[in-house]
Amino acid sequence: MNSVDLIEKSKRYLWLPFTQMKDYDENPLIIESGEGIKLKDINGKEYYDGFSSLWLNVHGHRKKELDNAIKEQLGKIAHSTLLGMTNVPATELAEKLIKITPEGLTRVFYSDSGAEAVEIAIKMSFQYWQNLGRANKRKFVTMTNGYHGDTIGAISVGSIDLFHQVYGSLMFETYKVPFPYVYRHPSGDPVQTRDESLAQLESLLKDHHEEIAAVIMESMMQGAGGMILMPDGFLSGIRELCTKYNVLLILDEVATGFGRTGKMFACEHEGVTPDLMTVGKGITGGYLPIAVTFTTEEIYQAFYDHYENMKTFFHGHSYTGNQLGCAVALANLDLFQKEDIVNQVKRKSVYLEQLLSELKSLSHVGDIRQLGFMVGIELVKDKTTKEPFPFEARTGYHVTLKLRELGMLTRPLGDVIVFMPPLASTEQELKEMVHLLKKAIVLVTEKEEEPVEYEVGRR
Numbered sequence: 001m002n003s004v005d006l007i008e009k010s011k012r013y014l015w016l017p018f019t020q021m022k023d024y025d026e027n028p029l030i031i032e033s034g035e036g037i038k039l040k041d042i043n044g045k046e047y048y049d050g051f052s053s054l055w056l057n058v059h060g061h062r063k064k065e066l067d068n069a070i071k072e073q074l075g076k077i078a079h080s081t082l083l084g085m086t087n088v089p090a091t092e093l094a095e096k097l098i099k100i101t102p103e104g105l106t107r108v109f110y111s112d113s114g115a116e117a118v119e120i121a122i123k124m125s126f127q128y129w130q131n132l133g134r135a136n137k138r139k140f141v142t143m144t145n146g147y148h149g150d151t152i153g154a155i156s157v158g159s160i161d162l163f164h165q166v167y168g169s170l171m172f173e174t175y176k177v178p179f180p181y182v183y184r185h186p187s188g189d190p191v192q193t194r195d196e197s198l199a200q201l202e203s204l205l206k207d208h209h210e211e212i213a214a215v216i217m218e219s220m221m222q223g224a225g226g227m228i229l230m231p232d233g234f235l236s237g238i239r240e241l242c243t244k245y246n247v248l249l250i251l252d253e254v255a256t257g258f259g260r261t262g263k264m265f266a267c268e269h270e271g272v273t274p275d276l277m278t279v280g281k282g283i284t285g286g287y288l289p290i291a292v293t294f295t296t297e298e299i300y301q302a303f304y305d306h307y308e309n310m311k312t313f314f315h316g317h318s319y320t321g322n323q324l325g326c327a328v329a330l331a332n333l334d335l336f337q338k339e340d341i342v343n344q345v346k347r348k349s350v351y352l353e354q355l356l357s358e359l360k361s362l363s364h365v366g367d368i369r370q371l372g373f374m375v376g377i378e379l380v381k382d383k384t385t386k387e388p389f390p391f392e393a394r395t396g397y398h399v400t401l402k403l404r405e406l407g408m409l410t411r412p413l414g415d416v417i418v419f420m421p422p423l424a425s426t427e428q429e430l431k432e433m434v435h436l437l438k439k440a441i442v443l444v445t446e447k448e449e450e451p452v453e454y455e456v457g458r459r
């Protein structure tokens with residue numbers, strides 16, 4: 001089929017996630033293939049995968065070892081259920097995962113996406129207290145500006161107004177603790193410090209711990225909320241408070257897990273072990289949808305009993321523990337070891353920091369936040385006052401469109417430009433990508449400081 005026909009069909013039949021389809025109709029894009037850290041569209045134009053195909057990709061595309069792992073597994077079986085039985089790669093992968101996760105996490109519960117892993121963590125921690133006869137403990141504490149996926153449970157513990165507000169009456173209520181957004185508090189409040197935030201959590205737990213099941217939060221860096229790095233000592237402070245008040249800690253490592261931040265899991269930066277931990281995204285190297293909820297043995301044991309005692313965890317999905325996904329996840333973990341990915345990221349992220357520091361002097365770059373290969377560049381209208389660009393200007397969006405033109409793909413979070421290159425990116429590739437970032441930011445934000453054309457009503 002020729003590319004004009006394909007574009008026409010994509011506009012006629014598809015509805016894309018997190019996409020205003022009017023935008024898509026104006027700027028359609030169809031990817032046909034990928035090689036290394038580049039993607040190619042149906043017209044043959046190449047792009048750097050500057051956001052790891054939405055924060056997933058680790059070793060680049062068409063990695064031989066990963067391709068072969070899937071082919072080999074296909075020669076045996078594609079899928080059988082995990083309900084009441086298991087399969088070979090799901091079992092082997094569980095052992096390998098437990099060996100690399102923080103000590104204390106001993107059990108693997110599979111699902112297919114980060115949001116599901118979060119739903120499972122919510123239901124598990126909720127039922128855990130019921131199974132222990134502590135049925136009052138049924139509330140959750142979350143961070144403002146947090147993101148945990150898009151299903152109803154996951155948005156209930158999330159807190160990004162732009163995405164979540166419209167569903168208000170569908171969600172369950174949570175306690176929200178202000179997240180220490182050091183550059184700018186999201187609501188425009190005065191800057192919240194680490195200690196203020198921890199003090200608010202402590203006073204909440206002091207008064208309400210008898211009715212709180214768990215604290216759920218992202219680990220070290222809030223992702224979709226705008227790439228916001230936690231101050232040192234924040235996560236370990238939270239861990240201490242959860243332990244002190246007998247509340248479970250659920251850490252969402254869906255974005256930060258598997259080397260993204262320069263540690264295998266981001267909580268290692270603070271030496272923290274959560275009671276439950278969710279992972280997804282990088283677990284299969286960005287190949288297939290596998291996610292995991294990890295728990296401690298203590299939580300597992302609270303569900304282990306005679307069937308009649310009604311403590312079973314009644315939750316599962318059709319494709320839980322899929323063999324193809326688990327096989328490629330195993331090959332992914334082998335590559336982590338063979339190619340020393342985590343240390344490589346740690347090393348290359350020092351170089352990346354140098355590259356990014358060149359962007360700091362640009363007149364509309366307000367803040368650059370980085371942990372390993374997880375980067376957010378916050379664009380502002382006025383650097384001194386931190387005044388944002390007007391919402392309607394869609395500055396972040398226009399920068400990413402310009403980037404696309406220049407040969408790199410990413411998605412903005414408002415006016416925060418996300419840079420999440422595949423972990424295997426070389427120093428040369430990082431340099432080229434940061435060069436494109438700089439060029440696009442300059443071209444869009446410094447074009448003679450005239451009012452931006454909003455393109456309202458254009459077709």
Ligand SMILES: *Cc1c(COP(=O)(O)O)cnc(C)c1O
Nearest residue numbers: 113114115147148149223254255
């Ligand atoms: C992406 C993400 C999720 C959701 O994962 P999906 O696989 O898209 O459902 C959950 N939590 C965090 C922190 C994420 O970044």
